[in-house]
Amino acid sequence: MTLEDLVRLRRARDVMDRDYARPLNVPALAEVALMSPGHFSRSFRAAFGETPYNYLMTRRIERAKALLRRGDLSVTEVCFAVGCTSLGSFSSRFTELVGESPSAYRARRHEAVAVVPACVAKILTRPPRNGEPVRNGEPVRIGEAESAAAS
Structure with missing residues (x-):
């Protein structure tokens, strides 16, 4: 995983921290991270130790x-x-x-x-x-x- 990927994943995680009450889903968060939904989910879990859904919840x-x-x-x-x-x-x-x-x-x-x-x-x-x-x-x-x- 590149440093650029980590920056984009952090941007998506910041959206979850700030906008937790909005309807958020993996495709929308993947768009923030400029990744495909599957790649975003796998990369997020690898970087932060849990799925995007678990983090948001x-x-x-x-x-x-x-x-x-x-x-x-x-x-x-x-x-x-x-x-x-x-x-x-x-x-x-x-x-x-x-x-x-x-x-x-x-x-x-x-x-x-x-x-x-x-x-x-x-x-x-x-x-x-x-x-x-x-x-x-x-x-x-x-x-x-x-x-x-x-x-």
Whole structure:
């Protein structure tokens, strides 16, 4: 993979980070990266370790967690606000990544995160990816994985 390919893939990833709520699909993202859809999907996975769809859904779930912590929107409103079109698919993916349903996450207390700067909260509340271990609905951080495996 060339440096030019990586620059184009990064451009497509930036579009996903910025425009996660818009309807995005592989052909549209491949066009941003100036690649064919198949080549884009393979190259994206090779460069970033996950498929474009998984990356986009992780961004959407991160944003959904922030909206659910606020507590002023219903789960359905959050689903559509982050660009998902199916409440069932959104709930299933949210539960898969976070370890609890959107409703349960929304009902849980989040005061501890409220006092943390947004840039740190984003890292601490990031949904786990690529088989990362999960404990109490949150990813286990570096150095904690051994204690999670022991418990």
